[in-house]
Amino acid sequence: MKRSFKRTLVFLCMASLAASGLAAEIPRLVSKDGRHALMVDGAPFLMLGGQAHNSSNYPAALKPLWAAIRDAGANTVEVPVAWEQVEPTEGHFDFSFVDTLVKEARQNKVRLVLLWFGTWKNTNASYSPEWVKFNNQRFPRMLDKDGKVFYCLSPFGEETLKADRKAFVELMKHIRQIDERDRTVIMVQVENEVGTYGLVRDYGARAQAAFAQPVPASVLAHKQPPVPGAASGSWSEVYGPYAEEYFHAWAIASYIEEIAKAGRAVYDLPMYVNNALRDPLEPMAPWKNNFGSGGPTFDVIDIYKAAAPHIEFAAPDIYSPEWAKVTATLDKFQRADNPLMVPEIGNAEGYARYAWLIIGRGALGYSPFGLDYADYSNFPLGSKLKDKAMVAPFAAVYKVFAPMQRQWAKWAFEGRTYGVSESEERTPQTIEMKGWKATVSFREWQMGEKHFWPDMKDLPPGTDAPNGGAAIAQIGDSEFIIAGQHARVKISGSGPNEGKSSMYARVEEGSFDASGKWVMERNWNGDQTDYGLNLPARPVVLKVRLGTY
Numbered sequence: 001m002k003r004s005f006k007r008t009l010v011f012l013c014m015a016s017l018a019a020s021g022l023a024a025e026i027p028r029l030v031s032k033d034g035r036h037a038l039m040v041d042g043a044p045f046l047m048l049g050g051q052a053h054n055s056s057n058y059p060a061a062l063k064p065l066w067a068a069i070r071d072a073g074a075n076t077v078e079v080p081v082a083w084e085q086v087e088p089t090e091g092h093f094d095f096s097f098v099d100t101l102v103k104e105a106r107q108n109k110v111r112l113v114l115l116w117f118g119t120w121k122n123t124n125a126s127y128s129p130e131w132v133k134f135n136n137q138r139f140p141r142m143l144d145k146d147g148k149v150f151y152c153l154s155p156f157g158e159e160t161l162k163a164d165r166k167a168f169v170e171l172m173k174h175i176r177q178i179d180e181r182d183r184t185v186i187m188v189q190v191e192n193e194v195g196t197y198g199l200v201r202d203y204g205a206r207a208q209a210a211f212a213q214p215v216p217a218s219v220l221a222h223k224q225p226p227v228p229g230a231a232s233g234s235w236s237e238v239y240g241p242y243a244e245e246y247f248h249a250w251a252i253a254s255y256i257e258e259i260a261k262a263g264r265a266v267y268d269l270p271m272y273v274n275n276a277l278r279d280p281l282e283p284m285a286p287w288k289n290n291f292g293s294g295g296p297t298f299d300v301i302d303i304y305k306a307a308a309p310h311i312e313f314a315a316p317d318i319y320s321p322e323w324a325k326v327t328a329t330l331d332k333f334q335r336a337d338n339p340l341m342v343p344e345i346g347n348a349e350g351y352a353r354y355a356w357l358i359i360g361r362g363a364l365g366y367s368p369f370g371l372d373y374a375d376y377s378n379f380p381l382g383s384k385l386k387d388k389a390m391v392a393p394f395a396a397v398y399k400v401f402a403p404m405q406r407q408w409a410k411w412a413f414e415g416r417t418y419g420v421s422e423s424e425e426r427t428p429q430t431i432e433m434k435g436w437k438a439t440v441s442f443r444e445w446q447m448g449e450k451h452f453w454p455d456m457k458d459l460p461p462g463t464d465a466p467n468g469g470a471a472i473a474q475i476g477d478s479e480f481i482i483a484g485q486h487a488r489v490k491i492s493g494s495g496p497n498e499g500k501s502s503m504y505a506r507v508e509e510g511s512f513d514a515s516g517k518w519v520m521e522r523n524w525n526g527d528q529t530d531y532g533l534n535l536p537a538r539p540v541v542l543k544v545r546l547g548t549y
C-alpha cells in the first residue's frame with residue numbers, strides 16, 4: 001500500500017470514529033517487567049498534577065483553583081467529591097458539583113482525579129453526611145479497649161459500608177454517564193488518608209470476633225511476619241507484636257475493597273489509596289502511636305494487596321522535605337506490584353526539586369497539594385504563599401515536561417528514565433544507565449571546576465537552599481534527553497564503555513512540539529559543555545548524543 005494512501009485511510013478511520021461519537025479508550029493501568037503506565041486515550045500519560053484545597057469542592061471555589069492550575073501548566077487536577085455533598089439526605093443524590101467540575105475541567109483542558117471523601121478523610125468522619133456522623137447506633141465508631149467510643153468510624157460497620165458503597169456506586173454511575181465519551185476523569189482515589197490515630201485497632205464486638213479468627217489465606221500468602229511466628233493461626237500467633245496494626249490494615253483494606261469493587265463494576269477507572277506516611281527511616285517496630293494505624297503505610301502494602309485487589313496502588317503523601325526521607329519513601333512505595341504516584345506533596349518551593357526525581361523515576365504522576373489560589377496557606381506543611389509565587393517553581397518544571405509528557409511516560413514505561421534531586425548535603429549523585437553513567441553535581445559555577453579555584457568563597461546566586469534536579473531519559477544507545485535546573489550533569493562511559501574516551505557529538509537545547517518532533521534551538525559547545533552540562537536556574541531540555549574514540 002502506498003504511504004499516502006495508508007495515511008488517508010488512517011485519517012478517514014479516525015474521522016469516522018469521531019463522527020460516530022465513539023468513546024475514547026477508558027483509562028487503565030498497565031504493567032510490564034515491573035514497570036507501569038497509566039494509559040489515557042490509549043497511550044501512556046504523565047500526570048503533571050495539582051491538588052485543590054479540601055474545601056474547593058464547590059462551584060464558586062473553582063475559579064481560584066483554575067487560575068492556579070493554568071499558571072502551573074498542570075494537565076490534571078485532583079479534586080475532592082464529598083459524601084456529605086452528594087448525599088446530604090439519605091437516598092437523595094446531587095451531583096451538580098461534579099457536573100460543573102467536569103465541564104470546567106474540559107474548558108480548562110485538564111483531566112481530573114476525583115478524591116472520594118467518604119467514611120474516612122484523614123481518618124475521621126468529617127466528610128460523611130450528618131445522617132451518618134451522629135448515628136453511632138447504625139454507623140458505629142471504633143471502641144477502645146475499655147469500650148469507650150473513639151472518633152473514627154469502625155471498618156466493621158456493616159451499615160456504614162453499605163451506605164458508603166451505595167453513594168460511591170452512584171457517583172461512578174454518574175461519571176460514566178457524563179464522561180464515558182471524553183474520559184476527563186482518569187482516576188479515583190477511594191477515601192483519603194485512612195487509618196486511625198491514637199488507637200491501634202477497633203475493639204468493638206465484631207472486630208474482637210474477627211481478631212480471634214485465623215489470618216485469611218490471602219494475607220498469609222502476601223505478608224511475611226517481620227518476626228518469627230506461626231505459619232498460620234490467629235493474627236497474634238502469626239504476626240506477634242505487629243498483629244493489631246496488621247489486623248486493622250486488613251479490616252480497612254477489606255472495607256475499601258468492597259467500595260472499589262462495586263464502583264469499578266459500574267465504571268472501571270483505575271483506583272488507588274493515599275497514605276499519611278510512617279517514618280521510612282525509623283527502624284521497623286510495631287505501632288507505638290507514631291502513625292495512623294491501619295492506613296496503607298509501606299509496611300502493610302502487602303496486606304492491602306491481599307485484601308484490596310481492586311485498588312491499583314498505595315500512594316505516598318509527602319510532607320517531610322528531607323531528601324533522605326523522600327527518597328526512602330519513594331523506594332518503599334515504588335514496587336513491581338505498586339506503581340509510584342505522588343498524589344500529594346508540599347507546595348512549598350523546596351518540594352519542586354523532587355519533581356525531577358519523582359518523574360525521573362518513572363512515576364505515573366506528581367501533584368503538589370494546594371495548587372490553588374483559595375485563601376488558605378498550608379504552611380508549615382506547605383508554602384506560606386497563596387499566589388503566583390507559590391505556583392512558579394512547579395510551573396517552571398511542568399513547562400519542560402508538558403510538551404514531552406506522552407514521550408516521557410512511554411520512555412518511563414520502557415525503563416529508560418532516571419531522576420535526581422539535590423540533597424541538603426549538596427553532594428553529587430551518580431546514575432547508572434546502560435553503558436553510561438551520569439554524575440549530577442550542585443552549586444557549581446558554570447565555568448570551570450571547583451578545584452581550579454580552591455580559595456574561592458563565592459557561591460552561585462539562587463542556591464542558598466537545595467533546589468536542583470535533573471531527569472534523564474536514555475532514548476538510544478548513546479543518546480539522552482536531559483531536563484533539569486540548578487545542576488551540572490556529566491556523562492561518562494560505564495559497563496561496556498567503562499574507561500573509553502568519549503565526547504559529545506551534539507548537545508542540542510530545544511523542545512518537543514505538539515506532534516512529538518524535536519525542535520532544536522541551538523547546539524551547546526565550547527564553554528557550555530567543557531565543564532559538564534550546566535543546567536541553569538530556568539529549566540532546560542537538552543538532546544544529547546555522545547560518541548567514543
Ligand code: DGJ
Nearest residue numbers: 054122192193317378381
Ligand atoms: C493530607 C490530606 O490528605 C489532605 O487532604 C490535606 O488535609 C493535607 N494533608 C494538608 O496538609
